[in-house]
Amino acid sequence: MPSRGRCALPPLLRYPTVDELAARAAALAVRGSGDVRLRRVGVSRAGSPLWLLSVGRGARQALVVAGPHANEPVGGATVLRLAERVLADPRFTVGADATWNLLLCLDPDGLRRNEGWLSGPYSLGRYFRHFFRPGFLEQPEWLPDGAAAAALPETRTLLRLQDELKPTFQCSLHGVDVGGAFVELTRDLPGLSRRVAHAAARLGIPRELGPYDSLYWPRLGPAVYRIPPPRPRDLAAAITEAAVESTWYHPHRYGTVTAVVEAPMWGVAAVEDDSPPADRDAALRAVSSALRHDAQLLERILARVRPHLAGAPDAARLLAPVDDYLLVCPGLAAAWDPATADPARPLPSLSTAHLTALRIAGRRIAVRTAGLLHQLVTGAGHDPTGALPELDGLIDAWCADYQEGCGARWIPVARQAEYQARVVFAAFELAGRHAAEPAGARSGESDWGTQPVVPMHRE
Numbered sequence: 001m002p003s004r005g006r007c008a009l010p011p012l013l014r015y016p017t018v019d020e021l022a023a024r025a026a027a028l029a030v031r032g033s034g035d036v037r038l039r040r041v042g043v044s045r046a047g048s049p050l051w052l053l054s055v056g057r058g059a060r061q062a063l064v065v066a067g068p069h070a071n072e073p074v075g076g077a078t079v080l081r082l083a084e085r086v087l088a089d090p091r092f093t094v095g096a097d098a099t100w101n102l103l104l105c106l107d108p109d110g111l112r113r114n115e116g117w118l119s120g121p122y123s124l125g126r127y128f129r130h131f132f133r134p135g136f137l138e139q140p141e142w143l144p145d146g147a148a149a150a151a152l153p154e155t156r157t158l159l160r161l162q163d164e165l166k167p168t169f170q171c172s173l174h175g176v177d178v179g180g181a182f183v184e185l186t187r188d189l190p191g192l193s194r195r196v197a198h199a200a201a202r203l204g205i206p207r208e209l210g211p212y213d214s215l216y217w218p219r220l221g222p223a224v225y226r227i228p229p230p231r232p233r234d235l236a237a238a239i240t241e242a243a244v245e246s247t248w249y250h251p252h253r254y255g256t257v258t259a260v261v262e263a264p265m266w267g268v269a270a271v272e273d274d275s276p277p278a279d280r281d282a283a284l285r286a287v288s289s290a291l292r293h294d295a296q297l298l299e300r301i302l303a304r305v306r307p308h309l310a311g312a313p314d315a316a317r318l319l320a321p322v323d324d325y326l327l328v329c330p331g332l333a334a335a336w337d338p339a340t341a342d343p344a345r346p347l348p349s350l351s352t353a354h355l356t357a358l359r360i361a362g363r364r365i366a367v368r369t370a371g372l373l374h375q376l377v378t379g380a381g382h383d384p385t386g387a388l389p390e391l392d393g394l395i396d397a398w399c400a401d402y403q404e405g406c407g408a409r410w411i412p413v414a415r416q417a418e419y420q421a422r423v424v425f426a427a428f429e430l431a432g433r434h435a436a437e438p439a440g441a442r443s444g445e446s447d448w449g450t451q452p453v454v455p456m457h458r459e
Contacts, residue, residue, distance in 0.1 A: 012024075012077050012080065012081075012413065012414070012417070013412075013413060013414065014118070014119050014120050014413055015073040015074065015076065015077060015118050015119070015413055016073070016076045016077055016080065017111070017112075017115055017118060017119070018048065018105055018108040018111050018112055021051070021076045021079075021080070021104045021105055022049070022051055022104065024080050025038050025051060025053045025080070025083070025102075025104055026038055028053065028080075028083055028084070028087070029053065032055070032087055035055060035056065035057075035087060035093075036053065036054070036055050036083070036087065037053075037054045038051060038052070038053050038054075039051070039052055039054075040052075041103070041157055041160070041161060042153060042154065042156070042157030042160070043153060043157075044107070044108050044109045044153060044154055045109055045152065045153060045154070046108075046109045048108040048109060048112075049108075050103065050104075050105070050106070050108070050154065050157050051103075051104045051105075052101055052102065052103050052104070052161070053079070053083055053101075053102040053104060054099055054100065054101050054102070055083055055086045055087060055093065055099070055100045055102070056086065056092070056093030056094070056098055056099045056100055057093070057099055058093055058094070058096060058097035058098040058099050059097050059098075059099075060096060060097050060098040060099070060168050060169075060432065061098070061099050061101060061165040061166065061167040061168060061169075062098055062099070062100050062101060062167060062168070062169045062170075062171070062428055063101045063103070063161065063162065063165055063167040063169070063170045063171070063251075064079055064082060064100065064101065064102045064103065064170075064171045064173065064424065065103045065106055065141075065158065065170070065171065065172045065173065065247075066078065066079045066102070066103060066104055066105055066106065066173045067104070067105035067106050067107055067108070067110075067111055067173075068106045068107060068139070068140060068141045068172055068173075068174065069107070069110075069133060069139065069174060069175070070107045070109075070110025070111050070113060070114055070132055070133050070134060071110075071114055071131055071132060071133045071175075071177070072173075072174050072175030072177075073111060073114065073118060073175065074173065074175040074263050074265070074413070074416045074417060074420060075105075075173030075174070075175070075420070076104065076105055076111075077413055077414075077416070077417035078173050078263075078416075078417045078420040078421050078424070079102040079103075079104060079173070081417050081418065081421045082100065082102060082421050082424060082425075083100070083102055085421065085425075086100050092425070096428075096429075096432060098428075098432075101161070101165060101167070103158070103161070106140050106141070106154055106158060107134075107139075107140055107154060110132060110133065110134055113132035114130065114131065114132050116129075116130030117129075117130040117131070122265070122410055123399075124178075124266065124399035124402055124403065124408065125395060125396060125399045127177065127265075128367050128368065128370070128371035128395055128399065129371050129374055129375070129395060130371070130375075131368055131371045131372070132318075132372070132375075133321055133368070134317065134320065134321060135317075135320030135321045135323070135324050136235065136238065136239045136321075136324050137320075138152065138317075138320065140152050140154035140155040140158065140247075141155070141158075141172065141246050141247045141248065142155075142238070142244065142245075142246050142247075143155070143244070143245040143246055143247065143250070144235075144238060144244060144245070146245055147159055147245070147250055155247065158247050159247065159250060162247065162250055162251040162254075162256075163251075166251065166254040166256070167251060167254070167256050168254075168255065168256060168257075168431065168432065169256065169257055169259075169427070169428050169431045169432070170248075170251060170256050170257070170258040170259070171258070171259045171260075171261060171424050171427065171428070172247075172248060172258065172259070172260045172261070173261055173263075173420060173424075174260055174261065174262045174263075175262065175263055175264070175265055175416070176208070176262050176263065176264040176265065177264075177265050177266065177364065178264070178265070178266045178268060178360050178364065178402050178406070178408050179206075179208050179211070179264050179266075179267070179268055179271050179357060179360050180205070180206040180207050180208030180209075180211075180223070180264050180267060180268060180271035180272060181196070181200055181205050181206065181207050181208060181223060181262055181263055181264055181419060181423075182196075182207060182208040182209075182211050182214070182223040182224070182225065182262050183196055183223065183224045183225070183259055183260065183261050183262065183423060183427070184213070184214060184217070184224075184225050184226075184227050184259070184260040184262075185220065185224065185225070185226055185227065185257065185258070185259055185260075185427075186226075186227050186248060186249060186252060186256075186257055186258040187226075187257050188220050188226065189220075189224075189257065189259070189427055189430040189431055190430070191430055192220075192221065192224055192259075192423075192426060192427055192430055193220065193221025193222050193223060193224040194221070195422075195423065195426035195427075195430075196221075196222075196223050196224060196423055196426070197222060197223070199419050199422040199423055199426070200223075200419060203415045203418060203419045204267075204411075204415065205263070205264065205267055205411060205415065205416075205419050206264070206267045206268060206269050206271055206272045207222060207223035207271070207272050208223060208262070208264075208271040208272070208353070208357060209222055209223055209271065209272055209273075209274050209351065209353035209354075210271070210274075210350065210351055210353040210354030210355075210356075210357050211225070211262075211271075211357050212357045212358055212360070212361035213225075215347070215348065215354070215358075216241070216345070216348065222274075227248060227249075227258075227260070229249065230244050230245040230246065230249055231244070232244075235327070236327055236328050236331050239324055239327070239328050240328050240331070240332060248260065257427075257431045259423075259424070259427040259431075261420050261423050261424060261427070263416045263417075263419050263420045264411060264416070265410070265411060265416065266402065266408040266409060266410055266411065267408070267409055267411050268356065268360065268402075268406045268407055268408050268409075269407055270352060270353065270356040270406065270407065271353050271356050271357055271360070272353060273351065273352040273353050273356065274351045274352070274353055275351060275352050276351060276352070277350065277351065277352050277355050280350055280355070281338045283355045283359075284336050284337060284338055284347075284350075284355070284358070285337060285338065285339070286359075287336055287355070287358045287359050287362050288333045288334075288336045288337035288340075288362075289333075289337075290359075290362055290363070291329055291332060291333045291336070291362040291365070291366070292329070292330075292333045294329075294362070294363075294365075294366035295326060295329035295330070295333070295365075295366065297394070298326065298366060298369050298370060298373070299326055301373060301387050301390065301391065302322065302326070302373060304385040304387060305373065305376065305377055305380075305385055305387050306319075308377075308380055308382070308384055308385065309376055309377075309380055311380060311381070312376050312377075312379040312380040312381075313379045314379075315376060315379070315380075318372050318375060318376050318379075319376070321368070321369075321372060322369055322372050322373060322376075325365045325368060325369045326369065328365070329365060332361075332362070332365075333362075335347075336358055336362075356406065359406070360402070360406060363398055363401065363402065366394075366398060367394075367395060367398040367399065367402075370391050370394045370395050370398070371395060373387070373391055374388065374391045374392070374395065377391070
């Protein structure tokens with residue numbers, strides 16, 4: 001039997017900070033002797049080290065990337081859980097002839113900017129008032145000008161790792177602030193949707209059956225979607241559709257299958273409702289109208305405060321995502337409105353889950369923008385336009401709509417990380433099975449994606 005207590009660390013009951021991730025990984029490397037190596041593989045724009053924790057010495061390389069989006073810290077908790085579990089059970093290393101390479105955080109600079117809410121208490125208002133996510137061109141997974149022209153040091157580090165390891169399996173760990181769990185794949189892994197459903201049901205996490213991200217993407221199974229091959233698009237389409245050149249597809253040349261695993265912070269039960277809506281067009285008109293109204297309101301506030309932001313700390317970095325969000329609003333509102341939708345690109349058949357996801361997505365753009373504007377005005381040290389009380393009122397009202405109108409409920413960090421770890425193991429095992437076995441030779445189901453090896457801690 002594997003030694004399940006070996007190298008175990010105290011449980012994480014909240015999201016780890018950048019420094020806590022490094023300290024915990026270093027402790028695992030010391031306790032794990034030669035089975036665990038921790039090395040610096042690069043540095044961020046601000047000079048923070050990018051750490052890679054490797055466990056096992058098998059030929060099959062798995063690369064797991066945490067923290068690609070600054071406001072999605074669940075991946076840090078998940079990679080620590082993965083490391084402990086892989087150390088505790090040799091099925092994941094010796095038994096699979098595998099090495100697990102865990103990149104602790106791809107955007108440590110961005111994660112540090114979220115430390116105002118990271119340690120809790122966890123409330124929607126606290127989260128959005130301290131929320132930070134850089135503009136699209138500063139997000140390290142994207143390759144808007146191709147891999148050769150990658151400008152960010154974090155991006156170049158990840159590309160070097162992919163070219164060095166040539167992983168058979170890559171996983172990018174993401175978080176959904178409000179909504180449900182889903183997975184996006186660069187190629188099909190038959191059986192994964194069943195594993196996702198099992199893990200989500202065991203942990204009380206709703207699956208998102210119609211995410212806004214994958215509205216036009218092929219569905220491989222409930223809550224599992226196929227990422228389309230990258231193609232040239234304008235900036236607005238790149239921001240909203242993610243079907244552009246990225247580090248998800250860069251290692252495709254090596255036969256790598258990439259899984260993007262999304263875990264929700266606040267779950268909404270209705271994102272799992274696959275029933276037909278009572279009045280699809282009325283719901284779409286309401287979502288589009290709300291997005292237009294909210295965007296116009298925020299544009300007016302931005303126009304008032306922008307002239308007074310010259311002295312605000314990092315005003316340019318905070319304004320970049322504000323401008324990105326407001327850039328995409330008109331196009332999204334038009335695409336979702338039955339009266340203005342492009343007939344050459346009609347909306348797919350929409351369930352109640354889809355309409356709930358669109359409602360959440362429209363509100364997400366608005367409340368994130370309001371939160372960033374709140375930080376800009378606060379950082380400027382003065383509010384001559386009286387924007388802060390107005391922004392506070394909007395944030396409170398929109399967070400209340402998430403909780404009372406959508407039924408958003410907090411999911412403890414331990415459950416988020418446990419769900420994500422189970423899906424990673426399931427996808428890893430299926431990727432190996434479907435690469436190694438001929439069609440028709442696969443039978444039975446492993447318990448990798450369903451059975452806990454290290455007990456889940458309560459919060």
